[in-house]
Amino acid sequence: MTAELHTLTGAYALGAVSGPEERAFRRHLAVCDACREEVRELTETAARLAMAVAEVPPPGMRERVMAALPEVRQLPPHAPAPRAVRRRWRISHLALAACVAVAAVATGVAIDARHRADVAVRAEQRAAELSAVTAAPDAxxxxxxxxxxxxxxxxxxxxxxxxxxxxxxxxxxxxxxxxxxxxxxxxxxxxxxxxxxxxxxxxxxxxxxxxxxxxxxxxxxxxxxxxxxxxxxxxxxxx
Known part of the structure; x- marks a missing residue:
């Protein structure tokens, strides 16, 4: 059982461990310095990436994106995830969405509104794919x-x-x-x-x-x- 607990650091840092497994891993953290340090580093990474979404957009960016949205192909509707799954997504989705946001800012501001809207849609799809992988029941x-x-x-x-x-x-x-x-x-x-x-x-x-x-x-x-x-x-x- 101890060997299996060593593999849960990433899942625990992303909030994807619950129930008896979470309680067992918490007990394991109290006696395992290596896993405790690994969880600390991964949790800090998620927090730093989440803070990156606070980047201030260029003036007028929101208005240009909103104006272009009617011309962008809509994503298919999807059923809302169960509350337990949404809770597991929260940390990983923030971190991964922040990573995508930083990449979008780095592309610069000299592109037209429609291109910005297309980039935003693709970024959202990419973040959703990343979140789906980390939250998958068999991950x-x-x-x-x-x-x-x-x-x-x-x-x-x-x-x-x-x-x-x-x-x-x-x-x-x-x-x-x-x-x-x-x-x-x-x-x-x-x-x-x-x-x-x-x-x-x-x-x-x-x-x-x-x-x-x-x-x-x-x-x-x-x-x-x-x-x-x-x-x-x-x-x-x-x-």
Whole structure:
């Protein structure tokens, strides 16, 4: 049971542990320094990302976006989630939505209103996908430290066939190198996207599905990424 409790740090930090499992993990935290420190770091990451939504938008941005909304294709309606699931989403949704908000601000303000509305819709869809993965009933969380610094948590849902990575404390890479994600299938590393450059903390969906993969790896690659790893993985986390 103790070995299983070690794997709950990411889920606990995102508010996705409840009932007897939560009580058991709280007791475990009282005697496990490593898990306590890991939960503290992941919780701080979520809080910092949530605070990022306080960025002040450019003057007139709200009016331009609202004016363009009638021309943007509507998202299909969805049924409201049960109260228990919404409660589990709260922390992870704030953190992931904040990550998307920071990216939107970084795109600059010299784009027209319709483009802004399109970006907002896509950002909302991306945040919803990230939240769905972290809140999925079958989601698993695996956390590990990267060589050179920082931690990463892989969240995977076989039912949704999606995976995401939450990262914290990643040092800047030299020579404009980037952090690249990989699925490991039959011993081979398959590209699964890049982490947002220049950010020490955040979240990202992996490209493709985890079907057939047994692990997720992170490497440091030249600008733009690579088709095969150019060096040893900085971390390999099981799925």
């Amino acid at each position: 698993t969380f695996h956390t590990g430290a990267l060589t050179g610094g920082g931690t990463a948590t892989v969240v995977s849902s076989p039912r949704l066939a999606r995976s995401a990575v939450l990262f914290h404390g990643l040092p800047a890479l030299p020579d404009s190198h980037v952090y690249e994600l990989w699925y490991r299938r039959d011993g081979a590393m398959v590209p699964a996207g890049l982490l947002p450059p220049g950010r020490p903390a955040g979240a990202a969906l992996l490209d493709g599905t985890p079907t057939g993969a047994d692990a997720v790896g992170v490497t440091a690659e030249p600008p733009g990424g690579s088709s095969t790893p150019t060096g040893p993985p900085l971390v390999v986390l099981p799925l």
